[in-house]
Amino acid sequence: MKRQITIKDIAIKLGLSTSTVSRALKDHPDISPKTRTAVKELAGLLGYRPNRIALNLRNNSTRTIGLIIPEIEHYFFSAIINGIEEIAYKNDYSVMVFQSNESYKREVINTQAVLTNRVDGVLVSFSKETSDFSHFQKLIDNEIPVVFFDRTTEELPADQVVADDYQGAFMAVNHLIEKGCRRIAHFAAPQNLQIGKSRLSGYHDALLKHNIHFRHDLVHLADTYDSAKKTAHDILRRPEAPDGFFAVNDMSAIAIIKAARELGKRVPEDIKVVGFENSKSAAISEPELTTVDQFGFDLGREACLMLLKRLKSTDETDFKPVKKVIKTKLVVRSST
Amino acid sequence: MKRQITIKDIAIKLGLSTSTVSRALKDHPDISPKTRTAVKELAGLLGYRPNRIALNLRNNSTRTIGLIIPEIEHYFFSAIINGIEEIAYKNDYSVMVFQSNESYKREVINTQAVLTNRVDGVLVSFSKETSDFSHFQKLIDNEIPVVFFDRTTEELPADQVVADDYQGAFMAVNHLIEKGCRRIAHFAAPQNLQIGKSRLSGYHDALLKHNIHFRHDLVHLADTYDSAKKTAHDILRRPEAPDGFFAVNDMSAIAIIKAARELGKRVPEDIKVVGFENSKSAAISEPELTTVDQFGFDLGREACLMLLKRLKSTDETDFKPVKKVIKTKLVVRSST
């Protein structure tokens, strides 16, 4: 690579010391106006830009945020990245992205990678497989601020940003009931994830409110398009098929609609379906999908803001983890 | 932040010099087996990990790739990032992501950011607004290898990876004609983008092959959901409405289907629609969308591999830009 212009080059050309040049560039009062302008002029002429790596070493900081995320391809996560990048950009931070691909093993390697890269802080949404958190604890032990978002845990002393999953689920199921559904199935996420638990619990309580009996055989683990489609096919063929579905994400909800159509059932006449996410796909599905907006962009923003706040505050004494909940919103469309 | 364990800590604890420790850690033959094991043992015990920043400074390399991309939220781009990250991960590189949000101004700032961050190489898909490329030329002037993907230009001496847009468009339109369409409209991307030109030209030549007259009034600039929906509404109400549509991406295609349905036209009976991308949405739209698969994941992989190859080869003499074309594939579904 071409050698970059350094402070030394300027110093030599001007017959000065590097210290003087350094100070001149940052308007130190000790430097005479004459040399200051001379230095700045030459710096501009040569296209000098400070070597960030050298600064990183000296300041022991990289102005870089590590992002560990399951899968970029999911609309929700890409919306979150969007929000994160927005805030990072405004605050002159850069974002390094590491995908876990929903693999615990890879996620552990990712945590090592953020350590190696000496990022200033880390944003994490962990994989479905993750139930042991010691790799994140290691980050915290290294005093690297960590903020969890969406997929979070209470087991670690770290900040969290989550959508109001419980409320969203409650609203969704409540809506289904008000639309006349009585046998409502729930396609759930794994229960090691807090979001899985919260949404199930919102589902449960909404039934309770309307005195509808909670039945375990109406709850299925199905949080991907394929698994949801398969499960929906099975259930819808049963004699007492559900008349309503609450899916843990939009892709599962759309799979349910697809399965219903394939079996000659009409949506929303025969069965009603509500998703969770408010992805682009929800808006274009046929019929358009009623769903709970998770505001991924805002969630990303908030997570990043929270991390930046930690990076600014240097007093590490009496650390109190903060949990921020982003309100969700029911978006009613024609699938209900 | 907590002070990290350094080579110096180990040296002092063992009464050695930093040089010896450094060499011991990398199995330098000069070091006696005894000290080598002692050093390694202590290093493991203390959880020593080399300070990447210091190495960056010494080696003038960051093992980091800069990625400048319009919008992460588009399925196609997130698929590409996925491919890029996969290759980067396997080769122990990290990826810094910068979004231009389709803004030329922001893109220019992004190029400065990758310079500041001293990335080893840059992957770029530029914004719709970009027609001046001097900010990328600046990267090249700094001898930072640049690989363009998807949105590329011939104006710069840089590697490129593109989908076979011409062939994809040709296949798509040919397919429409074979299915009986005669008045085929094309919803195009801006013509400052090579992909816009290539796809239009594929459209043009497929018509030509079947002796169908090319008509300018059937070509519209509409490459977003909203613009496509609006345009489709207008066109479909005309007396001689098209019987087939070839859209430059899936979102536009889906918008056309939506508009058709709203006007009481049936797809594929009254009009047939083909998209470009093969996004998740294409598979779930109703009817399912016939589209051209761009293989974004592979495209990302190839772009990253190409960049890594440049990073390895140090001989910068007689640089010959390479252009790699990823074959596209027509995925026929029920919209045609």
Added chain:
DNA sequence: ATTTGAATTGCAAACGATTGAAATAAATAA
């Protein structure tokens, strides 16, 4: 006991920028 050579280990400079302290130059006061 001295030389030779091999095997180990340490010194010091380098990467680029910053910064406290010291040094020099210029200006003012005694």
Added chain:
DNA sequence: TTATTTATTTCAATCGTTTGCAATTCAAAT
């Protein structure tokens, strides 16, 4: 003229690691 400020500038160390070269140790050969 000399002492004393004050204004500028330079020195040198630092951040953590690597590496050419010099230095040391130690055993074998003479």
